[in-house]
Amino acid sequence: MLFLTACGGDEEGGDGGDDQSDAGPYRLGLVHSSEGPFATNSATMRAGANYAVDLINADGGVNGRDIELVEVDARNDPQTLVTAIPQLVSEDEIFALLAPVDSAGCEIACAIAAELEVPALSAGAGRPGVLEPSRPWSFTMTAPxxxxxxxxxxxxxxxxxxxxxxxxxxxxxxxxxxxxxxxxxxxxxxxxxxxxxxxxxxxxxxxxxxxxxxxxxxxxxxxxxxxxxxxxxxxxxxxxxxxxxxxxxxxxxxxxxxxxxxxxxxxxxxxxxxxQFNPDNPDEPAASLLAQAEEDNDLDAVSLNFAYAFDIVNLIATYLTDSGAAASPDTLEDDRQGLLDFLEDVEAYEGMSGDVTFAEDGTGDRPELYAVVENGQFVISEVGS
Amino acid sequence: MLIQQLVNGLLLGTTFALIALSFNLVVGALDRLNFALGETAMVSAICGALFMSQLDITFVLAFLAALAIGAVVAGITFLLSFRFVSAEYHTAPILSSLGVGLVITSLVTRVVGSDQRRVPSVLEGVRIEIGPLRIVGDQLIILSVAALMTVLLYGFLNRTPWGTAIRGVSDDPDMAGLLGVPVQRVILLTFVISGTLAGASGLLTGLSFHTVSPFTGFETTLTALMVIVLGGLGNITGGVVAALMIGVIETLTVAYLSATYRDLIVFLLVGITLVARPQGLFTRNTGVVGRV
Amino acid sequence: MMDAYTEAVVIRLGIAILLALGYWITAATGKFSFGHAAFMSIGAYTASILTVKFDWSLETSMLVSGLTAAVAGAFIGWIALRLTILYLAIITFAFAEIVKILLDSWDYAGGASGLFGMRGTTPQLLAICIGVVIVYLFFLTRSRKGLSYEAIREDEQAARACGLGVTRISVEAFAVSAAITGVAGALSAHETLIITPAQFGAPQSLLIILFVVLGGVQYFWGAIVGAVVLTMLPIWFDFLEEYYQITYGLLFVALMILRPQGIVGSGTERRFTMRALARLSPKRGKADGDG
CATH class of the missing domain: 3.40.50.2300 (Response regulator)
Structure with a gap:
């Protein structure tokens, strides 16, 4: 059983892995959408992922290597994904994919990634059954x-x-x-x-x-x-x-x-x-990560997609640190499989969004909270309190 | 409740009527459809809503601003998609104005974001109850403004020299040209007026929907198309009647059947009308149909 | 051996070309449908149900889906092709929306969440389909029937006056066009891996029209040019990032002013002379068997 903590700012820079600083950066694919009704959510997700990458790289990266996000704009057209995902995989040789936050895009992106045996994680996509075509290769942080x-x-x-x-x-x-x-x-x-x-x-x-x-x-x-x-x-x-x-x-x-x-x-x-997400989570380390993110990014409150994307990047970084995976062209296949096994077994990873665990079907297992709108804001409480 | 639903339907119909008038004016002037009018309505409504919520100006001023923005956008659309596009190619202005619509939507997303915008209620708290019937402030505004604009348009078309010129160009542009009517300027004027109506319709729809979103443009165009086909292309009165009819039909279907049937019934109605009476329900004039 | 990316691009190009060629056949008779995505979805769903639920091979399913789409095309064509351009546009559009609504509420085919599990589209299979269509078009455009298409496109009333069975010819063209579109839909479904009714909405219909109008209606290879350009545009112009959509829209505005006839084509629409019509008419009884 694994028990992990977030590698936010205080990470010691790769105890488990060797120094691989000559190997170039670890590449992660990210699909966002500048058009369509989910453009705002998508931008938030992108910001969260980039913030996580900036923090990690500023702190010396993972195993001495930087993390690089290779971003693709799907422009709210699922058809572009049919070529965009293979391009990320075979040209950019990404290690894993941050899938779109909208369910329609996520479903197709994950399915194509699964066909190419690349793990995909979404910071959104809460529609029931979205991951069905792409399991076991896909995960979402969101609880259905x-x-x-x-x-x-x-x-x-x-x-x-x-x-x-x-x-x-x-x-x-x-x-x-x-x-x-x-x-x-x-x-x-x-x-x-x-x-x-x-x-x-x-x-x-x-x-x-x-x-x-x-x-x-x-x-x-x-x-x-x-x-x-x-x-x-x-x-x-x-x-x-x-x-x-x-x-x-x-x-x-x-x-x-x-x-x-x-x-x-x-x-x-x-x-x-x-x-399922509390932006005012009082528990550590979420509380300090949230406070730091609000300050660094000038946000009133961290939104769900931001925190989920932040956690996805750190989750992958944690795996890379722990396993010391090289993710080079000849080990890529095994390392991706390794990430998959790692994600299956994650138990209570403590991130910005609280405790992260994935259910059997790849969806996030989140706390049972409820929210009331008061003075123009969702106030989160635990059930029974 | 049936009476209340009928009134709801008529109110929905009045917003359709304005956008249908807007389309029909262009059909009259050029025998062409301006596919960017839906986006024109959207951009006017978004600006109007932003002015009201951010600048705190009154509804009347925001409404006038929406009219002006609609007019300018429609004028620009005319120059880009119609004025310099060869009349020989029927598909050219359709594609070109669709392109303008795409640009408008994308620009709006770039400038103000993809979020929907709230349209603050006007006359909040006002509620008129007549027996079982209840009309709230927003609905009162929609009804009166839409009626006023329709009456003004009729007056303009029938009582003023420019209105006469528009009707003249609509009937026979060549003859109107020979009689000394500045055809291109009249057509531009028609586009501007049609943009004004689109702007009005956009903000009033926003008021009845309580929000406006940048992605409703094409949707609006489609509704308008269904209405003007049912009412007879270019037939101004037919369009208004068809708009009210579709408003009532949609409302009753949603209330007593389900929302899935709403679109199905409207599309089937339009399909059957086209096959059985291609000139539309309310016109005997097949001239325009032949030309478009 | 192609890498995954090249193969994906090649397949996407192939499907676009097939869609464009299919649409060209009806555009060649001057009949513009605004609901061709409906035939695509009919093809896609027919083939997907056959391969996923009945374990048929993709090749057979593809042919069945072409046939289904052709029947639907003939039916709609028979109802609508007598109407003017705009009304035809609206009725085909309404048809596409009705198909979408029906698929949305069809639980067997997954309703709004659609079907998944289709795979198997290969560049080879697409190449064969495109090859067959191009050979058909090559002979069609050199035949009397091809000439009659042109006659109807350039001046339907004159063609009718000369005794061409305009309705029958256009319905036939429309059905063939729907069949090819249906096959393209089937192949597309087995490449995208997932189909939902929402994928076959107005934007897809519009894209198919753009292939042909951008390329030009005069020659069928114009449609191929249009399909290639429009498919590669998002890849070529990716550097525009969030300004892509704006550029794309403005491109159409500029193109319609500068070259309303499309990239390929001479632009003198009325090349079709009365002499050519006269050449068609005397023997029409024997050749077409209707009147």
Missing amino acids: DASNSIPVLEAIMEQESAGTAAIIVDEANATTQAQGDLYREVFDGSDVEVVSTVTFASGDSSFASQVTSMAAENPDVIALAAGPADAARIAVEIRSQGLESLLIGTGSLQAGGTDYINGAGDAAEGTLTAA
Whole structure:
């Protein structure tokens, strides 16, 4: 069993590995997207990864070698990945891949990387089943909604003693469809009666109709099975129609929290969600890493994609340090396999995002937290506190 | 609740009506579609929303700014995609204006980011209740502004010399030219007015949607296309009626069936209309259809 | 032995060329579809279901997918090809959206999360497909049928007046075009490894149109040029980074002003003379068997 700590700033520079400073840098591929609805998340992920690399290199690198990120812009077009990933692998000879944060891009990037037997790690991509085509070669730091949100939301239902609920689902999206099922399970398990289920699809330009339908039943709780941007619009419409139901969301709503709060403003106040990342984590070493990152990057709060990407880079660096892997053309194959075994066995790696472990299916095993929107911010608490 | 849903549908329809008017004006002037109008609406709405939330200016000023931005963008689109593009190639202005749309979306993402922007509510707290019917402040604004703009447009087209010139060019540009109408300037004017309408529609849609996102441009264009085809290409009144109709149909489908059926029903409706009555539901004039 | 990157680029180029050639056939009759991605998705899903769920070979599945797409193409063509350019554009677009919505709610094919597990597209297989299509086009463009395509494109009313069975010819062209697009979709699915309905949306349809319009409609090899240029552009111009999209858009604006006929082609659209039409008409009863 492995028990590791983050190699943030105080790392002694490679106890396990030999000095390989002549071998050139370790190359990691990174796929981001400058276009499309995930451009902001993607930029955050990129910043987190680069920050991690800068810290490591400033501290003498790994085994005496620098880490280099080879970045590719997918421009929100999954088709570009069909050539971009093989290029990273066969021309740039990357050791591992930081996969896109959006589920659609991650799914294809990971599948192609898996075909070429390159490990891929994503700092996002929470849709259930995203990694299925590419296992065992792929991992995501994100916990999928179901495992994380169901117990948390059931506890919330208990606490709020809700009697009736309405669900609003984005029908054109696999992630939100799964969220809809999740809510049904939660309400079933906590004896809440679902009085109304309404649907929408991307392309709607008004939620007046859906909210009118829900308002007619006056539910205690409204569950949002929607992307953060749509959830924000729905929240505003709910409040502007004078409905006072409690709004709840899954962990993905908190993950996309900035989008939700920016879009909904005051209407977001009081929203309860499950959560998996705490930017104010009081435990060490996360607390100091977060504080340092906020200061160095001039951030108000470190966001989920930033911390996850930071941890991915450090996780890989830790493996390279521990194993002393050369990752040269002739050992690349074995070293990639080594990283895979290492990731499978990671137990409670303590990083910026708290304890990291991967579940059987390659998804992140994150703490069960819940979040309340207060004064325009998600305030994270542990369930039961 | 049915009555409330009907009103919701009509309100949705009024925002569609403005963008449909915007498209139809260009169809009238040039027998061409400006595929960048959706993005024009988007960029106006984003700027309007930013002015309201960042500069703290009132809705009226932000709305006027959105109109002005729409007008400028549409004017530029005319120069880039229509003025100097050979009229012989039907596909050329389509591709060119799609290109302009791409540039607008990308520029907006570059300058203000890919996040959606909140459109602050206007007349917050105002709520009129008539029996079972409830209309909130934003909806009141949307309804009155859209109605006002439509009436103004009708007045302009029918009562002013420039309006007459636009109708003249729309009916027969050659004849209008022979009669001394400065055709190119009239067409530019038509584009500018159509941009103004797109800007208005963008910000009003933002108001009803509570946010604007940089990625709605193409979506808007598609909705507008469905509306103007249903109403009869270039038929201004037909477009307005079709817009209200689609608004009501979409709302009722979402309320009583499901969102998946919403698009399916609209597309099937348009498809069947095209096959059965290619001139659109509300027109007997096949002239424009033949030319576009 | 190609490395993975070269092979990926070659396959991507091949699929683009196949899509462009398929689209060229309908564009050659002057009929622009704005929903060709629908035929691509029909082909992709047919082949993927056959290979993944029924263990068929890619080659057979590919042929079946071409056939399925052809049937769909003939049906849509029969409904829509009598309409004007714009209405045809809208109805084909609506068709593509309907196909996407139906696939989204088809649980057997994975719904919105789609299918995975397809592999097997090789440069050799693509080369064979492209070769077959090019030979077909070579003979087509030198045949009476090719001439009638041109007649319809340049002046449909005149062609109709001369007694050409315009609707039948265009429907046939449309079906062949859909079949090739379907095969390209099948091959593309077995290269991308994953298909979802969202991949076959309006942007994909638009890209296929751009291949042909950029290259030029006059000669079929213009479509090949367009496909190659548009596929390599993101690779060549990668250094533009986040300004790529802006440059790409402006490129089209400039091109439509300078060369609206596309990269390849003389630009005098009305090369087709009444004399050529007259050459077509007298024997049409025997040659085409309709009227």
